[in-house]
Amino acid sequence: MESSIVIAIGDELLLGQTLDTNSAWIGKHMSDWGCPVVKRYTVSDTREGILSTLNLAIEEADIVLITGGLGPTRDDITKKVLAEFFSVDLVFSEPAWYWIEDYFHKRGRTASALHRMQCYLPSNVQLLENAMGTAPGMLFEWGTKKIISMPGVPYEMKYIMENGVYPIVKNHSSFQILHRTLRTFGLPESQIAERLVNIEDQLPKDCGIAYLPSLGEVKLRVTVRGKKEHALLEILDKICRDVEACIEDCMYGYDEDNLESVVGRILESRGAMVGFAESCTGGKIASRMVSQPGSSRYFFGGLVSYSNEMKTRLLGVDEKILKEYGAVSEPVALAMLEGLFERMSIQYGLSITGIAGPSGGSPEKPVGTAFIAVGKPGEVEVHAISFNKDRAMNMEYFSNTALNLLRKFLMKG
Amino acid sequence: MESSIVIAIGDELLLGQTLDTNSAWIGKHMSDWGCPVVKRYTVSDTREGILSTLNLAIEEADIVLITGGLGPTRDDITKKVLAEFFSVDLVFSEPAWYWIEDYFHKRGRTASALHRMQCYLPSNVQLLENAMGTAPGMLFEWGTKKIISMPGVPYEMKYIMENGVYPIVKNHSSFQILHRTLRTFGLPESQIAERLVNIEDQLPKDCGIAYLPSLGEVKLRVTVRGKKEHALLEILDKICRDVEACIEDCMYGYDEDNLESVVGRILESRGAMVGFAESCTGGKIASRMVSQPGSSRYFFGGLVSYSNEMKTRLLGVDEKILKEYGAVSEPVALAMLEGLFERMSIQYGLSITGIAGPSGGSPEKPVGTAFIAVGKPGEVEVHAISFNKDRAMNMEYFSNTALNLLRKFLMKG
Numbered sequence: 001m002e003s004s005i006v007i008a009i010g011d012e013l014l015l016g017q018t019l020d021t022n023s024a025w026i027g028k029h030m031s032d033w034g035c036p037v038v039k040r041y042t043v044s045d046t047r048e049g050i051l052s053t054l055n056l057a058i059e060e061a062d063i064v065l066i067t068g069g070l071g072p073t074r075d076d077i078t079k080k081v082l083a084e085f086f087s088v089d090l091v092f093s094e095p096a097w098y099w100i101e102d103y104f105h106k107r108g109r110t111a112s113a114l115h116r117m118q119c120y121l122p123s124n125v126q127l128l129e130n131a132m133g134t135a136p137g138m139l140f141e142w143g144t145k146k147i148i149s150m151p152g153v154p155y156e157m158k159y160i161m162e163n164g165v166y167p168i169v170k171n172h173s174s175f176q177i178l179h180r181t182l183r184t185f186g187l188p189e190s191q192i193a194e195r196l197v198n199i200e201d202q203l204p205k206d207c208g209i210a211y212l213p214s215l216g217e218v219k220l221r222v223t224v225r226g227k228k229e230h231a232l233l234e235i236l237d238k239i240c241r242d243v244e245a246c247i248e249d250c251m252y253g254y255d256e257d258n259l260e261s262v263v264g265r266i267l268e269s270r271g272a273m274v275g276f277a278e279s280c281t282g283g284k285i286a287s288r289m290v291s292q293p294g295s296s297r298y299f300f301g302g303l304v305s306y307s308n309e310m311k312t313r314l315l316g317v318d319e320k321i322l323k324e325y326g327a328v329s330e331p332v333a334l335a336m337l338e339g340l341f342e343r344m345s346i347q348y349g350l351s352i353t354g355i356a357g358p359s360g361g362s363p364e365k366p367v368g369t370a371f372i373a374v375g376k377p378g379e380v381e382v383h384a385i386s387f388n389k390d391r392a393m394n395m396e397y398f399s400n401t402a403l404n405l406l407r408k409f410l411m412k413g
Numbered sequence: 414m415e416s417s418i419v420i421a422i423g424d425e426l427l428l429g430q431t432l433d434t435n436s437a438w439i440g441k442h443m444s445d446w447g448c449p450v451v452k453r454y455t456v457s458d459t460r461e462g463i464l465s466t467l468n469l470a471i472e473e474a475d476i477v478l479i480t481g482g483l484g485p486t487r488d489d490i491t492k493k494v495l496a497e498f499f500s501v502d503l504v505f506s507e508p509a510w511y512w513i514e515d516y517f518h519k520r521g522r523t524a525s526a527l528h529r530m531q532c533y534l535p536s537n538v539q540l541l542e543n544a545m546g547t548a549p550g551m552l553f554e555w556g557t558k559k560i561i562s563m564p565g566v567p568y569e570m571k572y573i574m575e576n577g578v579y580p581i582v583k584n585h586s587s588f589q590i591l592h593r594t595l596r597t598f599g600l601p602e603s604q605i606a607e608r609l610v611n612i613e614d615q616l617p618k619d620c621g622i623a624y625l626p627s628l629g630e631v632k633l634r635v636t637v638r639g640k641k642e643h644a645l646l647e648i649l650d651k652i653c654r655d656v657e658a659c660i661e662d663c664m665y666g667y668d669e670d671n672l673e674s675v676v677g678r679i680l681e682s683r684g685a686m687v688g689f690a691e692s693c694t695g696g697k698i699a700s701r702m703v704s705q706p707g708s709s710r711y712f713f714g715g716l717v718s719y720s721n722e723m724k725t726r727l728l729g730v731d732e733k734i735l736k737e738y739g740a741v742s743e744p745v746a747l748a749m750l751e752g753l754f755e756r757m758s759i760q761y762g763l764s765i766t767g768i769a770g771p772s773g774g775s776p777e778k779p780v781g782t783a784f785i786a787v788g789k790p791g792e793v794e795v796h797a798i799s800f801n802k803d804r805a806m807n808m809e810y811f812s813n814t815a816l817n818l819l820r821k822f823l824m825k826g
Contacts, residue, residue, distance in 0.1 A: 010623075011623060011634075011636075012623060012625050012634060013437070013440070013453075014440050014449070014450045014451065014452070014453060015440050015441060015444050015449070015450070015592070015634075016436070016437035016438055016439065016440030016441030016442075016444070016450075017437075017440075017441070017592075017594065017625060017632070017634060018437070018625055019432065019433075019434060019437050020432075020433060020436070020437070021432060023429070023433070023455070024426070024429035024430075024431070024432050024433070025429055026429065027426070027427050027428050027429030027430075028428060028429030028430065029429075031428050031429070036427070036428070037427045037428070037429075038427065038457060038462075039427070039454070039455065039456055039457070039462070039466075040426075040427060040453075040454070040455035040456075041452070041453070041454060041455075042436070042452065042453035042454075042455070043452055043453075044451060044452070045623070049451075049452070053452075112603055112607060114603050114606055114607065115603065153626065155802050155803075155806065179428070179430075181430065190525055190527055190528065193527055194525060194527065210424060210425055210458075212425050212430060212431055213566065219430070221424075221425060221428075221430060223424075273720075275723075276717075278696070280703075281700065281703070282696075282699050282700040282702065282703025282704070282708075282712075282715075283691070283695075283696025283697065283698075283699030283700040283703065283715050283717060284696065284700040284703075285696075286695050286696030286700075286717040286719075287694065287695045287696040287697040287699075287700055287717075287808075289695065290693075290694070290695025290696065290697075290717070290719060290769075290808075291695070291804070291805060291808070293770075293771055293772070293804055294772075295695075295719070296719060296720065299695075299719050299720070300719065300720050300722070300723055301716070301717050301718050301719045301720055301723030301727065302695075302696055302715075302716075302717035302719070303714070303715075303716060303717070303727070304689075304696060304699040304700075304703070304714050304715035304716070304717065305714050306699075306703060306708070306709060306712050306713065306714045306715070307686075307709065307712070307713050307714055309713070309758055310688075310713055310714030310757065313756065313757070313758075314714065314716070314727070314756060314757075343726065343727060344723065344726070344727075345722055345726075356703075357706075358706055359706070359707075389568055390568075391704070391706055392704060393568065395700075395703075395704070
């Protein structure tokens with residue numbers, strides 16, 4: 001089990017109506033389990049599309065993972081095509097029907113005729129339990145290779161992967177791939193690359209550094225590959241130490257870290273609470289904090305002061321300041337932060353006011369301008385930033401930058 | 414120009430470290446432009462991976478769109494492989510260098526040696542302008558077919574697609590595909606399918622209905638295909654009318670509509686303002702409202718009352734109610750809503766308190782329990798809901814359901 005291929009089925013994926021988060025999840029886990037995804041096919045809900053791809057994929061890897069096309073509705077034809085591929089019949093599966101009836105029984109509902117139809121499966125199938133839905137995973141053997149078909153609903157796919165596929169994949173792999181991601185914020189990709197020229201020139205064979213830039217952030221993915229018995233972790237540690245020494249000033253974390261989790265960890269280690277006042281980001285920064293489990297230990301709350309009246313009535317921003325400087329200004333950002341300190345039981349605070357666009361800009365304050373204040377009572381700082389992509393990207397960049405400024409403030413003291 | 418294929422290059426896509434939003438965007442636009450994506454290959458940053466896929470893809474469609482692998486760092490090898498595919502040399506492109514120098518000049522920066530390296534391009538290239546970054550799009554002719562290579566940075570790719578690729582694709586297609594998405598909330602996929610059995614049995618040839626379920630929502634994508642001169646829009650209208658008649662009770666919008674845009678439209682049409690008090694969703698509902706351009710016309714603001722102290726101090730929830738019923742309870746949801754009405758200049762309000770998990774549940778109030786209150790001063794209603802997936806999904810489902818309850822309340826009066 002050295003390599004795997006994903007076949008994602010669905011016109012909605014090709015048409016861009018659904019974002020393929022499943023394939024990313026599978027890619028990450030199969031790599032962690034030692035059987036990386038080496039190629040992905042995204043194909044239409046048609047007999048020809050699925051069949052021709054299956055014929056290619058089975059030659060190219062040890063495991064073929066198929067997602068999509070197993071629901072109760074008639075746009076799903078995967079099972080028929082699989083039966084054709086294996087030259088077997090579709091037969092009624094009693095265990096599959098038992099699972100479906102049990103699934104509905106537990107929820108006080110009754111399975112329908114459509115669900116009964118779902119139980120006609122290729123006769124060579126081995127079922128993989130799906131406790132999250134009605135369509136079981138299907139495992140097929142093909143010589144030494146395996147084909148696994150799963151529904152497209154993300155949490156059903158994940159259940160089958162973790163409970164059915166993981167035991168098959170794990171321990172069969174002789175190769176190993178290790179990755180570590182170093183997360184940086186604030187330095188452009190090309191500047192990081194210049195700092196790393198010497199390190200990249202001297203990288204050992206089968207090792208690599210990839211650059212993954214997004215809004216203000218660059219992730220550096222360091223990869224080492226080799227036989228399991230080799231000292232891969234040592235090699236990875238060495239490369240990462242060398243890289244880190246070059247990017248200390250902009251590096252904030254590893255792997256699954258993100259700005260909110262790093263900020264949360266610092267706050268929690270100090271037993272400190274934080275609160276936010278957000279105008280242009282509309283609660284996005286607060287919701288990112290709350291997305292972290294356990295955030296109630298350090299997140300007091302937030303005020304989404306989108307209207308001027310909200311700023312004056314609920315945050316106590318002086319109307320005169322709003323009139324004199326405008327809602328998007330340094331004094332208003334500072335007044336919002338002071339308002340937080342007066343109203344919340346917090347040790348640290350953050351406020352932001354800006355223009356996300358597409359309208360609302362002016363010559364001296366164009367769309368993409370924002371003012372961010374961070375600090376603690378008695379010690380605050382305010383930063384003017386500017387960025388101009390579309391509304392959603394501006395809001396994302398504002399949120400990223402605000403959290404990074406808060407992180408840097410916390411690191412100082 | 415009947416069909417296109419996407420080749421997305423990047424180990425980070427296969428490893429699941431980056432979600433492939435580019436391919437979804439391209440899929441949507443190429444379909445709208447009459448040259449739908451019929452297959453997508455996601456391949457590794459290797460010579461073999463790219464070359465073998467290019468050989469397959471060029472046989473299968475009229476346009477091959479390549480994304481990724483054009484940045485300034487050394488993990489990008491696409492250009493070399495393209496030169497090999499066409500059997501041409503990489504030569505220094507003066508126009509490409511001019512664009513890069515100009516790009517940096519406008520930003521008060523200077524191009525580096527790495528950027529100069531970027532200008533070595535296959536000699537048969539035609540450049541497509543990229544005003545958003547340093548790597549231009551590359552167009553190659555191959556008989557009657559076209560291969561277009563673009564950088565992987567989303568806003569750069571979009572610029573090249575809209576300004577360079579669109580003029581090539583548009584007007585060359587003789588076929589047409591029309592889609593309409595009907596958006597529903599609250600009814601399971603299988604129940605919708607049962608209602609539509611007769612309609613689906615009688616669908617004209619080359620027409621289809623696909624079901625795209627997500628958290629509480631099912632999108633129905635109706636597709637009709639045919640030659641341009643045929644009356645496709647009439648056929649699409651007829652099918653959609655028939656479907657809509659069966660799902661009136663759960664349908665809320667079309668195509669790019671979402672719950673926040675629909676709620677926003679109703680509020681704006683009434684000149685009414687709304688405000689939110691969010692506990693377990695942490696500002697997610699507010700940030701969804703604010704994601705809509707122009708939301709300042711109907712969104713007053715929000716309180717992210719994550720801690721109990723925030724609920725009492727900033728929302729005026731009585732401590733006795735919190736003690737007697739607990740923070741996650743019907744009386745607290747109602748008190749939060751009343752607190753909003755007292756503090757904000759709003760005609761409508763929404764409050765939510767719940768347990769997103771993974772911890773914090775109890776036997777009578779398990780993880781996934783939430784109470785949502787919606788209404789206007791003098792007329793409020795509160796709903797208990799229950800859902801239990803992971804923290805992020807629970808928060809998403811809570812947000813969806815809250816917005817749908819607000820929408821239904823607004824529709825009543």
